[in-house]
Amino acid sequence: MIWREAITRRGLLGKWIALSAVLLFRRRVEGEELPFELASEVPEGRTLQERLTPILAGRTPRHERVTLTMPPLAEDGGTVPLQLDVESPMTDLDYVQKLYLIADQNPDPLVFSASLHPGAGSARWKLNIRLADSTRIRAFAEMNNGDLFVNEVEVAVLVGGCG
Amino acid sequence: MLKIGRRAVRLPRHEYGKDDVIEVKTRIIHPNHNGRHKYEDKGYIAQHFIHLIEVYYGDQLIISMDASAGISQNPYFTFALKATHSAPLRVVWKDTHGEEYTETVDIRV
Amino acid sequence: MKENISRRDFLRRSKGAVAGVAAAGMMGGSGQISQGAESYRGTPSQDPTYHGAQRGPAMRPASFVIHKKAELSEPKGPRAVVVGGGWGGLTMAKHLKLQSPEMDVVLVETHSVFISCPISNLWLAGLVDQGFITHSFLDAAANNNYTFLNATVFDADRDKRRVYTDRGYIDYDYLVLAPGIDYDYDAIGVHDLEQQQALMSRYPAAFKPGSEHLTLKAKIDNFEGGLFALTVPSGNYRCLPAPYERACMIASVFKKNKIKGKVLLLDHNPTIKIKREGFEAAFHELYKDYLEYYPSVSIVGVDVEKKTVIGEFDDYTFDDAAIYPRIRGAKLIESLGLVNKYSPQKEAWIDQFHSNVVGDDRVYVIGDSRPTGFSKSGSTAQEEAKFVARVIAGRMKGQELKWETPYTSCFSMVNSDPMEAIYLGFKYLPPQAGITPMAMERVVAFWTHTGAAFAWRDRKMNRSEEMGEAMLEWARVHYNEMF
Numbered sequence: 001m002i003w004r005e006a007i008t009r010r011g012l013l014g015k016w017i018a019l020s021a022v023l024l025f026r027r028r029v030e031g032e033e034l035p036f037e038l039a040s041e042v043p044e045g046r047t048l049q050e051r052l053t054p055i056l057a058g059r060t061p062r063h064e065r066v067t068l069t070m071p072p073l074a075e076d077g078g079t080v081p082l083q084l085d086v087e088s089p090m091t092d093l094d095y096v097q098k099l100y101l102i103a104d105q106n107p108d109p110l111v112f113s114a115s116l117h118p119g120a121g122s123a124r125w126k127l128n129i130r131l132a133d134s135t136r137i138r139a140f141a142e143m144n145n146g147d148l149f150v151n152e153v154e155v156a157v158l159v160g161g162c163g
Numbered sequence: 164m165l166k167i168g169r170r171a172v173r174l175p176r177h178e179y180g181k182d183d184v185i186e187v188k189t190r191i192i193h194p195n196h197n198g199r200h201k202y203e204d205k206g207y208i209a210q211h212f213i214h215l216i217e218v219y220y221g222d223q224l225i226i227s228m229d230a231s232a233g234i235s236q237n238p239y240f241t242f243a244l245k246a247t248h249s250a251p252l253r254v255v256w257k258d259t260h261g262e263e264y265t266e267t268v269d270i271r272v
Numbered sequence: 273m274k275e276n277i278s279r280r281d282f283l284r285r286s287k288g289a290v291a292g293v294a295a296a297g298m299m300g301g302s303g304q305i306s307q308g309a310e311s312y313r314g315t316p317s318q319d320p321t322y323h324g325a326q327r328g329p330a331m332r333p334a335s336f337v338i339h340k341k342a343e344l345s346e347p348k349g350p351r352a353v354v355v356g357g358g359w360g361g362l363t364m365a366k367h368l369k370l371q372s373p374e375m376d377v378v379l380v381e382t383h384s385v386f387i388s389c390p391i392s393n394l395w396l397a398g399l400v401d402q403g404f405i406t407h408s409f410l411d412a413a414a415n416n417n418y419t420f421l422n423a424t425v426f427d428a429d430r431d432k433r434r435v436y437t438d439r440g441y442i443d444y445d446y447l448v449l450a451p452g453i454d455y456d457y458d459a460i461g462v463h464d465l466e467q468q469q470a471l472m473s474r475y476p477a478a479f480k481p482g483s484e485h486l487t488l489k490a491k492i493d494n495f496e497g498g499l500f501a502l503t504v505p506s507g508n509y510r511c512l513p514a515p516y517e518r519a520c521m522i523a524s525v526f527k528k529n530k531i532k533g534k535v536l537l538l539d540h541n542p543t544i545k546i547k548r549e550g551f552e553a554a555f556h557e558l559y560k561d562y563l564e565y566y567p568s569v570s571i572v573g574v575d576v577e578k579k580t581v582i583g584e585f586d587d588y589t590f591d592d593a594a595i596y597p598r599i600r601g602a603k604l605i606e607s608l609g610l611v612n613k614y615s616p617q618k619e620a621w622i623d624q625f626h627s628n629v630v631g632d633d634r635v636y637v638i639g640d641s642r643p644t645g646f647s648k649s650g651s652t653a654q655e656e657a658k659f660v661a662r663v664i665a666g667r668m669k670g671q672e673l674k675w676e677t678p679y680t681s682c683f684s685m686v687n688s689d690p691m692e693a694i695y696l697g698f699k700y701l702p703p704q705a706g707i708t709p710m711a712m713e714r715v716v717a718f719w720t721h722t723g724a725a726f727a728w729r730d731r732k733m734n735r736s737e738e739m740g741e742a743m744l745e746w747a748r749v750h751y752n753e754m755f
Contacts, residue, residue: 036209
């Protein structure tokens with residue numbers, strides 16, 4: 001529905017139909033600098049396998065110790081809150097060494113990979129992420145002894161955030 | 164209007180003691196363009212996002228996050244920290260244009 | 273009984289006619305004393321003017337009203353009851369009659385005067401007078417051959433097909449619920465009821481038209497300077513561009529009257545949620561000295577006494593404000609037991625292709641209490657109502673209509689001198705388009721009945737006087753669909 005139809009659909013507005021031939025919209029000043037650069041193509045996506053393989057490194061993660069909390073329904077994929085908790089004493093002998101977040105359906109499924117030092121004393125994070133579409137999200141935690149843990153949730157996105 | 168790079172690191176409003184686990188909130192104003200949004204018919208808004216967030220507690224790097232453009236605009240990152248000693252807490256954001264932003268707060272126990 | 277004693281003590285201590293009047297008021301207004309009235313033997317006052325509870329009417333159960341039939345003439349055809357006289361309900365009442373002239377239509381609305389939320393930002397800035405946005409429900413009913421009942425709905429019995437109002441019950445063949453929205457102050461960290469009431473009355477959102485708008489208008493007209501805070505909530509709130517348009521309109525008043533004031537626009541979203549280019553241009557080019565925009569402000573509380581919005585990162589002190597909290601489906605939907613438990617905003621559980629309550633083709637929910645991701649706007653509600661009126665007319669004849677997208681046509685005034693507006697119009701894709709192959713109960717249960725994806729159609733982000741005039745014409749045409 002174009003705007004003219006929105007106001008003329010009951011035929012009340014002949015003058016608008018007549019005027020619409022001469023559109024006098026304000027033009028932006030030519031050569032005005034945009035606050036961003038332009039690219040001719042979108043960045044290349046990554047496959048889920050490409051991102052998962054180095055994280056798994058042949059291991060089968062166990063569904064323990066990691067808790068990923070997200071709303072089951074995201075109203076706006078552009079900013080979806082999440083909370084990530086890993087049970088760990090965070091001592092020099094036993095700590096979370098790596099954290100990974102994977103959103104299966106995103107153009108690049110790897111949202112972040114992070115390294116931790118036991119000096120943080122805790123592994124509980126909150127972030128806002130983008131989701132292109134309804135998807136499974138997986139959080140991996142790798143301990144300093146090489147154990148790998150995972151937690152998965154699924155989120156339905158009402159309006160995507162990557163398009 | 165908020166400019167790119169305006170940033171905040173916030174410690175809890177409440178009192179905390181030695182070895183308490185506290186929540187540290189951080190946020191930076193940044194478009195975090197993921198390169199997938201069209202700009203009229205001229206092309207796509209190029210990628211421009213925070214790709215690295217580092218947190219130093221004293222001199223120790225305690226968190227280092229490599230981020231993709233999957234982090235939302237105005238990156239928000241909150242983490243729990245065990246306040247073991249008095250020291251500055253420094254957060255560093257780096258973006259894909261080579262800009263670096265730093266914010267420091269003092270942990271006092 | 274303790275309460276009765278204390279009331280009596282109060283009466284004994286009070287003297288004169290004033291106490292007598294107060295006591296009569298208390299007795300009349302309270303159901304709690306019905307038990308104690310029989311045993312009441314005290315002499316409340318020696319004042320000869322007192323004619324209070326002693327000889328008053330006999331007490332009756334508070335539920336009396338549910339046994340009384342509303343005073344309406346017998347229907348001559350199938351009866352449709354439309355609950356809510358906003359944009360959706362008014363359009364529905366008119367178009368039900370247009371589609372099925374044999375239908376007996378009753379519009380039940382709690383207000384006695386219609387004030388339009390769309391265009392109200394223009395009135396706030398003095399661009400149109402109050403008459404432009406204020407209309408009579410009586411005219412709507414008389415012009416379109418239906419009945420207006422100025423009453424409040426509080427319950428329904430879907431087995432009996434009966435809806436209960438404070439003026440008695442009405443039996444229906446079709447019930448259309450268009451109750452709009454309620455505010456969710458808990459979502460911005462204001463949990464205490466006293467604080468909620470203080471916030472609601474002193475800094476009203478003005479997104480439910482009526483006294484809230486009058487209060488806001490007086491605030492703007494009397495503003496002497498300083499910071500005027502507006503907030504943009506999270507979620508699918510009512511009228512996505514309205515807070516930005518309102519910021520422009522209030523700033524235009526400050527600019528015109530040379531008031532040393534600024535609008536402080538605190539947005540939960542990381543960026544302007546809709547029509548970004550158009551609003552950004554207006555903010556920069558027209559209101560640089562009169563407006564400050566802060567994105568990503570997640571509100572965790574409001575201190576009414578200190579006039580401060582408490583954000584997750586920063587606090588914002590204001591001189592005056594209109595605080596728009598998160599919204600939710602009208603509480604009537606919840607009290608009728610129709611909430612979709614997966615809806616983040618407590619909206620109704622409906623079949624989104626035909627808008628009837630799931631499993632009940634006699635009850636429909638339209639307008640801003642729908643869970644569908646449509647824009648919560650007047651024009652969307654109007655388009656939706658026209659379609660659902662056809663769905664009901666079709667079903668009366670045993671025909672089933674295919675889903676049709678409403679379209680949202682949306683003007684926003686950004687400049688007042690001259691009057692310049694921007695425009696965005698769009699339709700929606702059917703929900704299947706967005707489904708991914710996830711076999712999750714909640715997704716199937718919610719997504720297949722709700723989600724919406726946009727099919728963008730028309731954008732006019734360069735503000736123009738032509739759009740400004742078109743906006744007023746748009747309003748006239750849309751009011752004409754209701755009155």
